[in-house]
Amino acid sequence: QKEVEQNSGPLSVPEGAIASLNCTYSDRGSQSFFWYRQYSGKSPELIMSIYSNGDKEDGRFTAQLNKASQYVSLLIRDSQPSDSATYLCAVIGSGYSTLTFGKGTMLLVSP
Amino acid sequence: DTAVSQTPKYLVTQMGNDKSIKCEQNLGHDTMYWYKQDSKKFLKIMFSYNNKELIINETVPNRFSPKSPDKAHLNLHINSLELGDSAVYFCASGVSNQPQHFGDGTRLSIL
Numbered sequence: 001q002k003e004v005e006q007n008s009g010p011l012s013v014p015e016g017a018i019a020s021l022n023c024t025y026s027d028r029g030s031q032s033f034f035w036y037r038q039y040s041g042k043s044p045e046l047i048m049s050i051y052s053n054g055d056k057e058d059g060r061f062t063a064q065l066n067k068a069s070q071y072v073s074l075l076i077r078d079s080q081p082s083d084s085a086t087y088l089c090a091v092i093g094s095g096y097s098t099l100t101f102g103k104g105t106m107l108l109v110s111p
Numbered sequence: 112d113t114a115v116s117q118t119p120k121y122l123v124t125q126m127g128n129d130k131s132i133k134c135e136q137n138l139g140h141d142t143m144y145w146y147k148q149d150s151k152k153f154l155k156i157m158f159s160y161n162n163k164e165l166i167i168n169e170t171v172p173n174r175f176s177p178k179s180p181d182k183a184h185l186n187l188h189i190n191s192l193e194l195g196d197s198a199v200y201f202c203a204s205g206v207s208n209q210p211q212h213f214g215d216g217t218r219l220s221i222l
Contacts, residue, residue, distance in 0.1 A: 032208040043201060043213040044154065051208075086152060092208050098144065098167055099211055101154040 002027045002093045006102035014110055019076040021087050021105050026070070029094025033065055035074045036088040038104065044088055048074060079109045114138050117202045117214035124192060125222050132187045132217045134202030142166075143185035144203040144211060145177060154201070160185050197221045 003026040013019045021035075032051055036044035048063040050056045050072070056063045062075040072091075076083055086104040093100060115136045124130055136143060144167075145157040158177045159167035165177065174190045185202060199218050205211035 032210075034210050038152075043215050046210045046212070049210050088154065098156050098159050100156075103151070103153050 002030075002091070002100045004089055004091050004100050004102040006087075006089050006105045008103055009106040010108045011105055012108045012110065013079050015079060015081060017079050017109075019079045019083065019107055019109070021074040021076075021089075021107065023072045023074075023089030023102055024070055025072070025089075025091045025093075025100075027091065027093035027100075028067075028070060030067075030070075030091045031094070032092035033063070033072045034090040034092075034099070035061075035063060035072075036090060036101075038086045038088055040085075076107075079107075081109050081111050083107060084109050115202055115204055115212050115214040117200075117217050119217060120215060121218050121220075123220045123222065126192055126194060128192050129188070129190045130192060130219070131189070132200055132202075132219075134185045134187070134214060136183055136202075136204040136212070138204055138212060140204035140206050140212075141182055142205050142207075143179065143182070144205070145185065145187050146201040146203060146213075148199045148201060148216070150198070157200075158185075158187075192219075192221050194221050 035048040038044045050063040050065045060077045064073045088104045089102040090099040142161045148154045160179045163179045199216045202214040203211040
């Protein structure tokens with residue numbers, strides 16, 4: 001059973017702070033890793049993809065991947081109230097083209 | 112110009128009825144998916160079709176039957192609806208190990 005684990009939160013940070021979201025996965029052969037953002041009542045929206053070890057930056061977002069530790073994280077710099085949402089970690093495992101999602105971490109950014 | 116579109120957006124019906132949800136994508140993707148998101152917000156794969164062929168069928172009651180008339184369409188028919196079927200159903204499309212794009216969801220409520 002391929003699993004993706006996230007803390008459900010809520011993670012509360014003040015506006016302007018760095019929010020750090022974490023995810024671990026069980027399938028050591030996984031190759032593709034994604035972070036989706038889901039606002040309440042809306043569909044998941046892709047915000048970051050990462051495929052190799054290290055950091056990948058896109059604007060205020062940085063995804064970090066450590067395959068040896070089977071760990072993916074998402075950093076959001078200068079957090080804004082509009083970043084308040086549930087963040088879903090998703091992994092495509094070995095020999096499989098479907099996404100396995102974590103249960104999501106709710107982020108609350110207070111003004 | 113919507114990439115993945117689902118209809119209807121809301122579906123309210125009585126226990127025991129049969130209903131269908133339609134999905135269409137204009138992204139040229141070969142693979143389409145159905146996901147179920149329950150009241151705890153956990154997003155779980157139900158089915159995956161590649162070029163009209165079923166490739167993933169997770170543990171889903173056989174009251175749920177997907178149909179893909181062509182690679183741009185994947186419909187979901189549900190027979191004998193039960194209270195536990197109340198959820199949001201998301202259609203998605205993608206290519207190989209690339210991220211998937213989601214429709215807006217169909218909110219199914221069983222009375």
